[in-house]
Amino acid sequence: MYKALIKPLAFRLSAEKAHSFVTKTFLILGKIPILRGMIKSYFQVDHPSLQREYLGLKFKNPIGLAAGFDKDGKYYQAMSLLGFGFIEIGTVTPIGQDGNPQPRLFRLPQDEALINRMGFNNDGVEALVFRLKNASNLDFIIGGNIGKNKVTPNEQAKDDYAICFEALYPYVDYFVVNVSSPNTPNLRALQDKGPLKEILRTVQDINQTKDKPKPILLKIAPDLTDGQLDDIIEIVDVTNIDGVIATNTTIARSPLTTSKNAVAQIGNGGLSGKPVQDRSTEVIKYLSDKTQGDLFIIGVGGINSSASAKAKLDAGASLIQIYSGLVYEGPSLVKKINKSLIS
Numbered sequence: 178m179y180k181a182l183i184k185p186l187a188f189r190l191s192a193e194k195a196h197s198f199v200t201k202t203f204l205i206l207g208k209i210p211i212l213r214g215m216i217k218s219y220f221q222v223d224h225p226s227l228q229r230e231y232l233g234l235k236f237k238n239p240i241g242l243a244a245g246f247d248k249d250g251k252y253y254q255a256m257s258l259l260g261f262g263f264i265e266i267g268t269v270t271p272i273g274q275d276g277n278p279q280p281r282l283f284r285l286p287q288d289e290a291l292i293n294r295m296g297f298n299n300d301g302v303e304a305l306v307f308r309l310k311n312a313s314n315l316d317f318i319i320g321g322n323i324g325k326n327k328v329t330p331n332e333q334a335k336d337d338y339a340i341c342f343e344a345l346y347p348y349v350d351y352f353v354v355n356v357s358s359p360n361t362p363n364l365r366a367l368q369d370k371g372p373l374k375e376i377l378r379t380v381q382d383i384n385q386t387k388d389k390p391k392p393i394l395l396k397i398a399p400d401l402t403d404g405q406l407d408d409i410i411e412i413v414d415v416t417n418i419d420g421v422i423a424t425n426t427t428i429a430r431s432p433l434t435t436s437k438n439a440v441a442q443i444g445n446g447g448l449s450g451k452p453v454q455d456r457s458t459e460v461i462k463y464l465s466d467k468t469q470g471d472l473f474i475i476g477v478g479g480i481n482s483s484a485s486a487k488a489k490l491d492a493g494a495s496l497i498q499i500y501s502g503l504v505y506e507g508p509s510l511v512k513k514i515n516k517s518l519i520s
Contacts, residue, residue, distance in 0.1 A: 179507030192282040192291065200252050207255035220508060221260040222515040229262070231473060231495055232392035232419050234318055234350055238262035238515050239490070243477050243498035244322035244353065244396075248299045250308040257317050260511045265498065266305065267322030268355045271340040273301030274326055277360060283443045285435045289481060289505045290450030292443050293426065294360045297324050302344045309348035321349035322396070327361055334367055335379040342380045351391055354380065354418075357398040357425040359447045365398060370408050377416040392419040399424035399456045399478060406463055413472065420473030422498070423464060424457040450501035454479025458492045465493025481506055483517035 187195040206212050227238035241263040247253050253264045276298025283292045299305070302323075309319075323341035325334045338354060345352070354376060356367035367373055377395065384390045395418060397409055413421065426447025430440055433452055457478025464472050476494030480486050481502040489497050502510050 179509065184505075184507065188284070188286070191280060192284050193279060196282070200247075200255075204252055204255045207258055213258065216258045220258060220512050222512055222519070224515075224519045226520045227262070227515055227518060229496065232351065234392070236262040236318055236496065237316065239496045239518065240486070240511055240514055241265060241318075241320070241475070241496060241498040243500040244268055244320070244355070245293075245295070246500050246503075250305045253319065254312070254315075257315070259508045260515060261317060263318035263320060263350075263496070265320035265322050265353060266309075266349070267299070267353070268297050268324040268358065269299050269302050269305050269322065269341055269345070270297055270324050270326045271302055271329075271337050271344075272326050273299060273304060281446070283446070284504070285433065285440070285450070286505075287434045288450065288452050289501070290433070290435075290448055290452050291501050291504065292440075292446040292448050294444070294446035296327065296360045297358065302341050306344050306348060309345075312348070318350045319348070320351045320353055320394075321345040322353040322355050324355045324358065324361070325364070325367075331363055331366060331372060334372065335376045338376050339379050339383060342383055346387065346391065349391070351394065351419075352380070353394045353396050353422055355396045355425070357396050359398070359426060359428045359445075368398065368401070368405070368409075370412060373412055374416060377412065377418055381416055381418060394418065394420050394422050394473075394475065396422040396425055397460070399427045399453055399460055400429060401460070403463065406460065407467070410464065410467055410472065420475070421464065422475045422477060423460045423494075424453070424478050427453050427456065429456075449478070450505070451479045451481055454481070454485055458488050461489060461494050462492040480514075481510070483514050486514045487517070 229236040229239050242261050244265040244267050247266050250266050277294050277296035281294045325337035329337050426449045461476045474494045475496045476489030477498035480499045
């Protein structure tokens with residue numbers, strides 16, 4: 178149904194308008210009890226062999242919705258009907274911001290890819306907290322992806338991450354520190370050893386004052402060199418955070434079959450989807466091999482089938498996340514992957 182009817186209609190709209198239309202429509206449908214039950218029974222796959230336990234958390238299956246899909250906590254309960262084991266909300270910043278000017282989200286259908294330069298558009302952490310306060314009887318894990326405001330100098334970035342951490346602590350199950358988006362000016366400079374250690378130590382120090390510290394993960398870019406990945410391993414160790422999410426979007430533009438002129442007209446932004454599939458898997462394997470499998474990794478990047486999901490897991494990821502794959506394959510992708518993982 179998705180590929181035959183919904184996708185052709187959605188692709189007539191701009192990418193951002195399509196995202197808004199489809200998610201809002203699904204949200205409305207999910208509030209109708211009879212439809213909610215039908216959606217849930219069709220898409221969800223429950224089996225003991227799918228269950229995972231990591232970081233002191235119990236996941237009903239290893240497939241998550243990546244950050245960026247639901248920046249403000251408006252859709253996570255509706256999206257959970259599709260059978261996700263966990264959903265990551267954000268990236269959220271201390272103060273709401275508009276992000277970059279539109280258009281800022283683009284499809285590359287020939288490559289089954291997206292380019293975005295959203296720029297951390299969100300309503301701010303207090304608005305997210307307000308929505309999460311109303312959550313009840315959730316049967317899935319929620320992650321909070323946190324970032325800094327565009328106007329915050331890098332020298333003060335740690336304060337933004339601390340604000341978000343404190344505000345979200347009562348309402349999420351794990352945290353993700355995002356310093357790898359290419360769409361906030363100079364944000365990726367925070368991946369350098371010095372500033373990154375400072376940010377992670379800041380949130381970890383706050384975390385350790387809590388009665389029950391929560392897992393903290395670091396989301397990294399696929400564009401890091403092997404030397405930089407070695408630094409990441411060291412930083413994870415010295416700051417005693419719990420693992421990494423590999424990977425965010427890439428600033429690279431190869432390999433693409435879309436014409437260079439069309440890509441140039443789109444301009445700057447992070448590339449996601451099928452073209453980043455192999456590189457993100459390479460990063461996962463490198464990190465896993467270097468740490469003899471001891472590093473906890475959530476794999477994300479170009480997962481569009483059961484085979485590509487399994488490749489991430491075989492490379493060393495314990496859990497996986499999808500986003501762009503939903504745009505091209507539809508919501509049944511979650512079900513297909515889960516069914517393929519039943520043993």
